[in-house]
Amino acid sequence: MDTIIKFLSAGELPSKRHEARNLRVRAALYALVEGVLYKKSFSLPYLRCLRPSESVYALQEVHEGICGQHLEGRTLAQKILRQRYYWPTMMKDAIEFTRRCDKCQKFTPISHTPVAPLTLVVSPIPFSMWGMDLLGPFPMASGQRRFVVVAIDYFTKWTEAESLATITSAKCEDFFWKNVVCRFGVPRALVVDNGK
Template sequence: MDKIIKYLSTGELPSERHEARNLPVKTARYALVEGILYKKSFSLPYLRCLRPSESLYALQEVHEGICGQHLEGRMLAQKILRQGYYWPTMQKDAIEFTRRCDQCQKFAPLSHTPVAPLTSIVSPIPFAIWGMDLLGPFPMASGQRRFVIVAIDYFTKWTEAESLATITLAKCEDFFWKNIICPFGVPRALVVDNGKQFDNSNFRTFCSNLSIDLRFTSVAHPQSNGQTENMNRGILQGLKKKLNEAKGAWVDELPKVLWAYRTTPHSVTGETPYSLCYGTEAMLLVEI
């Protein structure tokens, strides 16, 4: 990095012939702006090049910081890249960093579901189709909260979640109204399981009055609400990795898990839910 900076600032070539011949070609991919080295990119803005001490801080903050999600190596490198940072060995370093993380090794996800054909539920526009589900019981938290209600938009993958003390029809309706309808508008359809809090005349009437198409997953095939099930696994894994540090205060960790998910590129869209929702990337603590 120092040789590139020196060549870009002074035009001085190394004395070694082979290195002197290759350096101008190599530095063509870089730019020096006010003494700071940036890597040029075809699809992204200039990426700031980090030194080893800076790259270690970036790995630590994005992986296990306040809003870290303990991402696996490749996703960790991709998230740092999208935040505008680069160093030549970032993917290799990210993979090695996650392999040394105790929380990632203890709570790595294991899939026991046999491979089966998937049926996509296509959403034509953002916030048109949502999936909603319940998680728990968790260890008792403040306010006797033991459950989490989760909703995910099928287009942007934006996720909302809230902790609950009890599961009732009124609480489900209140969550849906407050967290989905008020900020994002009335959806065209809602996909839920066959739990009694959803499969009852009152909730059907609630959706019918708003002209929402209420769709139920098959009792024998809950994977038909796959996006919500995948989100549930993500929240569970995030909470498990944070719980050991928070000593059981999972309610306090829930917003951080959601933030990490919203600012991480999704494997399906290739974009972060935050960017698809707001049209720009969120500023993370690593950028401050």
């Protein structure tokens, strides 16, 4: 940042040609106002550039100061950015700062995200792919029916359902034959969870 300040205030350029060109390109993103360096921003007013010692103080105050909320790294950096402060390694420094915070390490809830990313199952043709599941037991209805068998088309989200008194493979096959195959034709795929 010192080289940018020298260039903007006195027009000093490095002796090497490619370094001078890089400095000019980088300096176009900054402005020097009354001796203070600011980063230009499209959506926000100018952001005041902080030196390393000032950036550590800003991280401490926002993270654990009077109104500190012990935010995680990215959120901490975004909050400092909303306060109109900036330095080039802001995101990396905020993440490292929160990793060194003892309170955050002890009391931050652990994320239980799935190990494998979820994949979207898409059906290109209506009524070609159905999902089927059993629900219940529910409170007793007429005819001692306590369970529901449900089939849903993946493309249109059309739903077919029927109540059952007991769950048997014959009743599930009969439901699928009457409500899906006879009405919409034989599907290309049927997704079930095998009773889990």
